[in-house]
Amino acid sequence: MSNIVYLNGEYVAADEAKISPNDRGFLFADGVYEVAKYYYGKAFRFQDHLDRLNRSLKEIGIEYDTEKLEAVFMELIQKNDMADKHAGIYLQISRGTAKRSHHFPDEIAPTVYAYAFDLPSATEKLENGIKVITRDDIRWQRCDIKSVSLLPNTMLYNEAHQSGAGECILIRDGKVTEATHSSVLCVKNGIVVTRPLSNLILPGITRKVIMELCAANNIPVEERPYSEEELYEMDEVFIAGTGSEICPVVQIEDQLLGNGKPGEITRLLQKLFFELV
Incomplete structure (x- = not known):
């Protein structure tokens, strides 16, 4: 059974998630990421991770409302049956898909991808x-x-x-x-x-x-x-x-x-x- 991931507002099976080859994250590594840890279904220092994410987005000029992410992360934990273990959430936000150019394109929607994974203490x-x-x-x-x-x-x-x-x-x-x-x-x-x-x-x-x-x-x-x-x-x-x-x-x-x-x-x-x- 494929894990459930979040991609651009939808929860889909991981093997069904599709991102354009013209996405600037793929072409230029034009994006940022975060990894948060959940201990038995509870996020550790979530606000600190969100603050750092917002700072990274601001520094590279990507506009995205991150307030919805807490609910998205929790939904991924629940949908993937990880509330009873140590789990991580990986989030990646790229500038989005556009014709390849070295300058930042105007008014394109960011690509937002997140998934849950096992993250036990070593x-x-x-x-x-x-x-x-x-x-x-x-x-x-x-x-x-x-x-x-x-x-x-x-x-x-x-x-x-x-x-x-x-x-x-x-x-x-x-x-x-x-x-x-x-x-x-x-x-x-x-x-x-x-x-x-x-x-x-x-x-x-x-x-x-x-x-x-x-x-x-x-x-x-x-x-x-x-x-x-x-x-x-x-x-x-x-x-x-x-x-x-x-x-x-x-x-x-x-x-x-x-x-x-x-x-x-x-x-x-x-x-x-x-x-x-």
């Missing part, structure tokens, strides 16, 4: 931690926009996958930015360290939650650039994202981090995060 990784690799950040200069143009991300993550690692941490001009599909946070001398928001990183929702948890629990935070050399010297490193949740990093390339086990502050933040969930 229990073993959350418990034991993962290995990561590091690579040069070869992405564009507007990483704050959640663009569907993810070829550099997928190329770099594929290198991690092929080397048996769980993520790839990105380095630009000698400084850590983020990972291919997650934020990077570290701990040094009891202080959580993370790069400040800018055009070079995505404003992660889970990152935002962690900052709130730190503030509420008197865990000091420094938002500052830090080097690749500092990364190897951190007491703890973890990645954070809607799918990753809060996942410890225990090895960078061939070097174990500390004793090769998740650190105390990482464990505390995991505990606080899942209590909030």
Whole structure:
């Protein structure tokens, strides 16, 4: 039985959903996306995801009323029998279909596509931690926009996958930015360290939650650039994202981090995060 997806105002079987080959999302990666997580039928930080989506749409000049999406997402959860599990909703909005041109066409309707999928917590990784690799950040200069143009991300993550690692941490001009599909946070001398928001990183929702948890629990935070050399010297490193949740990093390339086990502050933040969930 085919899953039910949402496409341009209709709920249809996934194998019946059709998008024009002249859609600008296909031709130019001219669109944005979001991924929200539902824990047993309840959305986690939905408004934050909606706010980020609206910002991405505004930055690339697509007009679309996103207020209906909460009901659309819930309908997808229900129609696909996912209210009793951990599930994700993927949403993509492209500029729409038009004759191929490098300028933005006037008055075309956006293409809006969404589907539900299983998104269980990666229990073993959350418990034991993962290995990561590091690579040069070869992405564009507007990483704050959640663009569907993810070829550099997928190329770099594929290198991690092929080397048996769980993520790839990105380095630009000698400084850590983020990972291919997650934020990077570290701990040094009891202080959580993370790069400040800018055009070079995505404003992660889970990152935002962690900052709130730190503030509420008197865990000091420094938002500052830090080097690749500092990364190897951190007491703890973890990645954070809607799918990753809060996942410890225990090895960078061939070097174990500390004793090769998740650190105390990482464990505390995991505990606080899942209590909030």
